[in-house]
Amino acid sequence: MSTKAAEVRKRMAKARSERFREAREILDEVWRSLMGKTGLILIVFLVIVSIYALVSMPPNIVKLWNDPKAWEDNPSVVPPTWVSYFGTPVAPHVAKVLKPSQQGVYSSAMIENAVPVAGFVQVFSLDYRLDAKAFPQDIIAKIVDASANPVGGVQPIVTVYMIVKRPDGLVVMVNSPAPQPLKDIIAAGVIRLDPAQTAASLAAAFNISLTEAQAQPIRLLFGKLVGNRVEPLLGTYKIDLILMYGGVDPHSMEQAVKQGTSGIQSVKMIVKGSAYGLMGTDYVGHDLWLGLLFGFPAALAVGFFGAVTAALIGMIMGVISGYYGGWVDELIQRTVDVLGNIPLLPILVLIGVIVQEWNISPWARLFIIIGVLVLVSWGGLTIIVRSMVLSIKSEPYIEAAKAVGASNTRIMFRHIVPQILPYVFANLVFSVPAAILTEAGLSILGIRHGLPTWGAILSDAEAYVRSGGSYAVWWWILPPGILIGITSVAFVFLGLALETVVEPRLRRR
Amino acid sequence: MAGRTASVLARRAVFLTIALILIMILTAAIIGASGYDEKVIRAIIGTELQAYRQSLQRQNIPATEIQKLVEQRKQELIEIYGLNKPWTARVLPMAFRALKLDLGYVKSRAVADVVGKQLPLSVKDAILTVLPRTIVMLTVAELICAAIALRLAPLIAYKRGSLLDKSVIAYAAFTNALPIWWLGLIAIFLFGYELRIAPTDYRIVIKYINEFTSNPGDAMIGLLKVSWLPVTVVVIGLLGGWLYGIRAIAIRVVNEDYVYVAKAKGLPEEIVVKRYILRVILGPVLTIVILALAGSIGGFIITESVFDWPGMGSLYYAAITSGDAPTLIGLIYITTLVYILARFTLEVLYILVDPRVRY
Numbered sequence: 001m002s003t004k005a006a007e008v009r010k011r012m013a014k015a016r017s018e019r020f021r022e023a024r025e026i027l028d029e030v031w032r033s034l035m036g037k038t039g040l041i042l043i044v045f046l047v048i049v050s051i052y053a054l055v056s057m058p059p060n061i062v063k064l065w066n067d068p069k070a071w072e073d074n075p076s077v078v079p080p081t082w083v084s085y086f087g088t089p090v091a092p093h094v095a096k097v098l099k100p101s102q103q104g105v106y107s108s109a110m111i112e113n114a115v116p117v118a119g120f121v122q123v124f125s126l127d128y129r130l131d132a133k134a135f136p137q138d139i140i141a142k143i144v145d146a147s148a149n150p151v152g153g154v155q156p157i158v159t160v161y162m163i164v165k166r167p168d169g170l171v172v173m174v175n176s177p178a179p180q181p182l183k184d185i186i187a188a189g190v191i192r193l194d195p196a197q198t199a200a201s202l203a204a205a206f207n208i209s210l211t212e213a214q215a216q217p218i219r220l221l222f223g224k225l226v227g228n229r230v231e232p233l234l235g236t237y238k239i240d241l242i243l244m245y246g247g248v249d250p251h252s253m254e255q256a257v258k259q260g261t262s263g264i265q266s267v268k269m270i271v272k273g274s275a276y277g278l279m280g281t282d283y284v285g286h287d288l289w290l291g292l293l294f295g296f297p298a299a300l301a302v303g304f305f306g307a308v309t310a311a312l313i314g315m316i317m318g319v320i321s322g323y324y325g326g327w328v329d330e331l332i333q334r335t336v337d338v339l340g341n342i343p344l345l346p347i348l349v350l351i352g353v354i355v356q357e358w359n360i361s362p363w364a365r366l367f368i369i370i371g372v373l374v375l376v377s378w379g380g381l382t383i384i385v386r387s388m389v390l391s392i393k394s395e396p397y398i399e400a401a402k403a404v405g406a407s408n409t410r411i412m413f414r415h416i417v418p419q420i421l422p423y424v425f426a427n428l429v430f431s432v433p434a435a436i437l438t439e440a441g442l443s444i445l446g447i448r449h450g451l452p453t454w455g456a457i458l459s460d461a462e463a464y465v466r467s468g469g470s471y472a473v474w475w476w477i478l479p480p481g482i483l484i485g486i487t488s489v490a491f492v493f494l495g496l497a498l499e500t501v502v503e504p505r506l507r508r509r
Numbered sequence: 510m511a512g513r514t515a516s517v518l519a520r521r522a523v524f525l526t527i528a529l530i531l532i533m534i535l536t537a538a539i540i541g542a543s544g545y546d547e548k549v550i551r552a553i554i555g556t557e558l559q560a561y562r563q564s565l566q567r568q569n570i571p572a573t574e575i576q577k578l579v580e581q582r583k584q585e586l587i588e589i590y591g592l593n594k595p596w597t598a599r600v601l602p603m604a605f606r607a608l609k610l611d612l613g614y615v616k617s618r619a620v621a622d623v624v625g626k627q628l629p630l631s632v633k634d635a636i637l638t639v640l641p642r643t644i645v646m647l648t649v650a651e652l653i654c655a656a657i658a659l660r661l662a663p664l665i666a667y668k669r670g671s672l673l674d675k676s677v678i679a680y681a682a683f684t685n686a687l688p689i690w691w692l693g694l695i696a697i698f699l700f701g702y703e704l705r706i707a708p709t710d711y712r713i714v715i716k717y718i719n720e721f722t723s724n725p726g727d728a729m730i731g732l733l734k735v736s737w738l739p740v741t742v743v744v745i746g747l748l749g750g751w752l753y754g755i756r757a758i759a760i761r762v763v764n765e766d767y768v769y770v771a772k773a774k775g776l777p778e779e780i781v782v783k784r785y786i787l788r789v790i791l792g793p794v795l796t797i798v799i800l801a802l803a804g805s806i807g808g809f810i811i812t813e814s815v816f817d818w819p820g821m822g823s824l825y826y827a828a829i830t831s832g833d834a835p836t837l838i839g840l841i842y843i844t845t846l847v848y849i850l851a852r853f854t855l856e857v858l859y860i861l862v863d864p865r866v867r868y
Binding site: 458462 | 531535543
């Protein structure tokens with residue numbers, strides 16, 4: 001190896017370390033200001049949460065989110081469970097997978113003094129303790145493990161009874177039992193409480209009119225009448241799901257169930273509580289914790305994609321415009337002028353409305369919208385970069401580079417771009433929130449890309465309130481807005497700190 | 510010298526006109542080439558044919574005959590709506606007619622609902638009816654911001670680095686980060702539904718504005734009642750940006766020698782601010798004020814939608830979602846025109862207010 005090559009390499013390394021040192025200096029200065037520190041800490045926090053979200057969330061979360069069936073186990077529009085620590089009574093949410101607590105062949109018997117049964121019978125039983133003065137929302141049972149094979153060549157017919165035994169001893173039939181083929185029950189997958197039947201059972205028990213009972217069957221089921229009001233009845237409720245198999249020989253049916261060739265093996269019984277999870281639920285029953293978590297990587301992706309592409313286009317156009325001058329400069333500056341006059345938001349809304357009809361992936365839809373935002377908004381940076389390039393261009397070392405025959409591209413990217421990079425970076429940081437806020441704003445207008453971003457969650461909340469829902473759904477409105485705010489503030493703070501560090505440096509040049 | 514100024518202004522005018530035409534072509538292209546307008550028209554034709562078929566069935570016309578009549582009607586409708594022509598022959602002429610201020614007629618009921626009138630309704634009438642509502646909310650809010658910022662920002666600029674200065678920057682950062690429409694949502698919840706001291710239905714502004722000529726006293730009180738919350742929210746949301754922007758401009762001059770001299774002479778602060786600071790920075794300040802006012806005319810789509818305020822933003826939104834091409838093109842034309850006129854006015858004003866500006 002010749003000493004000359006080594007010398008050149010050494011010098012290049014030195015130049016590189018020089019540039020690195022400058023970046024470190026800027027970072028140090030930013031860290032010393034309160035705003036810069038706050039911004040950086042917040043951004044690190046956002047990135048960590050995003051990584052956690054990407055690792056911990058189910059990979060098909062987007063598809064899952066858009067499938068209402070996936071969320072029917074959850075109560076709808078309830079606050080987080082931790083409201084109980086602030087004194088709000090909470091009816092617990094209970095979901096348990098149950099094996100039959102009792103099964104066998106009965107000739108003629110009464111189960112729970114309520115249902116006369118005969119034949120092969122299964123009972124799934126759940127104890128539900130209500131300690132706080134609040135009402136659960138609903139009861140459903142989902143079939144977890146079952147097979148619908150014929151027994152002795154015949155399809156079994158099943159009658160399902162759902163019965164609630166209250167702490168005061170009252171036994172209430174809450175569905176309307178009708179014999180159905182086993183395969184239909186398994187295909188439906190869900191056994192629901194029937195509000196009409198519940199109301200009918202309770203009207204008789206409470207000696208009130210049917211219409212009164214129909215107004216609030218679930219509350220009556222878990223309550224008692226105090227004057228005209230319904231108050232929660234505390235204690236342990238026993239919820240039974242009784243399956244009576246008919247149409248086949250009871251003993252062969254018993255055999256088939258024991259061998260697992262036919263019949264229902266296990267059931268998930270759910271009493272929907274009056275609070276759920278860490279962040280509550282929305283109208284569909286979405287676990288908002290998951291949606292809010294998804295919002296972190298989504299917001300950062302939108303912000304970075306928008307800001308980085310806009311900064312790249314803006315910088316390159318500005319450098320070209322300033323460096324070449326002449327008609328190229330004129331063309332770029334006039335284009336910027338036209339773009340600056342476009343009414344941005346209406347055009348974005350229009351594009352959003354058009355794109356939401358297209359049959360493409362939600363991410364593609366989102367990035368087309370942000371892409372249009374980028375296409376319209378790179379102009380501001382271009383004007384500033386151009387003016388900087390104009391002054392850098394006349395420096396002697398650029399002349400020198402030209403004289404030794406450096407190509408235009410080399411001069412632009414090796415000698416000019418590194419000098420304006422700090423400013424471009426400050427500008428980039430500033431425009432991250434713009435992209436995030438635009439996405440959220442378009443979502444609130446009801447433009448659907450299909451991703452559970454913070455904006456989309458907020459927009460669902462707004463639509464819910466608009467269509468007559470209660471305005472008191474704070475857990476649905478506040479967290480997404482606050483998260484949008486925190487994310488934006490982090491970048492605005494960092495941008496402000498960077499700007500105060502970078503600007504005087506530029507002036508010194 | 511004057512001749513040169515005039516020719517520069519003329520060139521500017523020509524260019525801004527070209528920009529306006531380009532933006533209209535671009536808009537027409539987005540509406541037409543994406544198939545958006547075609548899809549909407551097909552839906553309209555579909556519902557019309559459905560109604561037509563039902564009316565025929567009620568007259569007991571044989572099925573084969575109905576099929577023929579419906580097909581015939583379909584061809585007629587395709588002709589009427591111009592679906593047999595490409596978008597360049599359907600949407601583009603609409604944009605060019607708009608340039609001559611021939612804006613055509615509102616197509617959709619949703620748009621007429623925002624205006625508060627029945628169809629048929631000309632786009633020009635729709636925009637003129639809705640415009641005062643946006644002015645009452647947004648232009649007023651921008652004016653309030655401008656008044657406060659012009660008063661306070663120079664004083665803040667004096668005290669660069671002080672606690673006041675820092676808190677103003679922090680305030681600007683926060684309001685820059687929190688969307689105004691979100692503040693609006695929270696404000697409606699808090700003051701409208703919880704405390705019940707603000708309205709929850711803002712459409713009533715239509716009534717007060719309509720009554721303004723016949724009964725100005727009551728209408729004024731009504732307007733105050735309906736608009737105090739949205740105006741306050743918008744002012745809170747925008748003021749930070751205003752203060753920060755004007756402070757940044759003022760900082761460049763507050764440390765100039767002549768300002769120190771003026772202060773040393775013992776002139777009251779008010780006069781120093783007015784004569785020695787504001788007058789010098791009048792150019793950039795005018796830019797901010799005039800462009801903000803011109804921009805407010807176009808309405809804030811999202812904020813108006815959150816308040817359900819029937820202004821320009823809501824009109825935009827209704828036009829876009831219902832696929833009302835004439836209204837949309839009319840709106841984009843008018844808002845762009847106002848903005849471009851404002852920019853041209855600025856070019857003239859620069860020359861008038863600043864004797865240093867000569868081309």
